[in-house]
Amino acid sequence: MKVGFVGAGAAGGALARALAAAGVPVVAVTGKGPERAHTLAAAIPECAAVPTAQDVADRADLVVLAVPDRAIAEVCASVRWRADAAVVHCSGAHSLDVLEPARAAGALVGGCHPLQTLTGAPEDAARLAGSVFGIEAEEPLRGMLADLVERIGGRPVFLSARDKALYHASAVLISNYTVTLAATAAGLWEAFGVDRRDGLRALLPLLQGTVANLEQHGVPNALTGPIARGDAGTLERHLNVLADYRPDLLPLYRELGRHTVPLARERDPGGAADRMADALLALLDGCGEGGE
Template identity: 40%
Template structure:
């Protein structure tokens, strides 16, 4: 089978957010997205209707039989089952888009002689689909064997994404890093909104008030970068304020004060790197954070 990009027949197993976005973006860049199947025919038909020349198939083996490159864009927990129940062809390319799993999960396809890989868009791709090309400007991490590696890098560049090669052994750390900046930011926003509820405000008021602060923090990371973007009591060496925060959180909820202290310890490191506190101040702040922890 040909692996020249402009001649590839590309298929999708899974017509959800990533399948629709990637299929649509590749089509818009001149690639031939010709086949899709999904758990339900409704999803597959919806995706096919967005992409001229894309045909709906009943099952994954039918998609595999007509395509050179097949993206498995199902939920993570289904990829192994798809790999094991699909009839693959030797020389075919089979790629999943999960950040959590390495290409080992496609072992069944590799055993059938397929080239396997991972193409992970480091972005949140939503169901609204209102971004013309959500891959433009993002980073796509790729793990694949040659020559599939080159093929996927070409696709990624065509979409306007930066491409990075990821080693299999680094995948867990890589995915954890994404959880920190994405999911855990949601968790932190939720904690902050919860404190507003404790003060008698409702969630909507809290979100409206806190969102500009969150956007400002992201903007500062983007413009000033780490560690210079850091502001707040630890950056100023303001120990009195920290004691008040921890006391108030201790009274409210034990795990919250623990979270505050843990993040505080890391924030001390950032402030040191920024040079906004001295070693002595860092020691004082750390003592407060640890002391409060030991007093529990």
């Protein structure tokens, strides 16, 4: 099956390189402008950089629309699809309605979303091996996509249209918001004279240890820290210092804490966190000793 890409950015580039490395013929690529498409085509044997999405559709059996989510419907509508074509987008949040023009022309339509964070770096393609791919498609496309995913070392997970937004929200929580938390945590170091970049460098081994604990022990057992220990005094000190130094962060700290208390109880029923749960929650709600 010949594969073509509309979109040569982070996702399109990684997928095209990974498929080509797995021996799948990637025959054509286009972008909004020519530069990235040319760079990508040059890295893949027998792959042509072509001017338009129509040119990709004319050369490939499976067309991957690896364009920004907001452009998928417009790009799909701009092409005259063959009835024997298959068209797939890479969005985690969108369902297949954005591919309606292709479906109306008789093409098979689907979604194939790499559950990975891709930035356009060369190591992205290798990172896809071991990643989950959220697939939304009917047979026979579903099986074809699962096969391609497995060829690049990925793990297919089948989703319905109804699942998509929640599935993608979970990806945003674990990936994007970890970056937000990292920036927030590292920014606190500025209060004691360490800039955010060095603060992040200092915190990264801790984050890596946390990820390793999650891999090894899962949830809730990966949880450590004052809430897991039922240490209300330390929690109170955090709330007090944040109230003085960064009151804007208190709602975030409190909310994450509220979600952490039940985990700590689950981790050690009858243990310190379980026994202290009411006091911890009262502090987090601003009702305990030292609360605002």
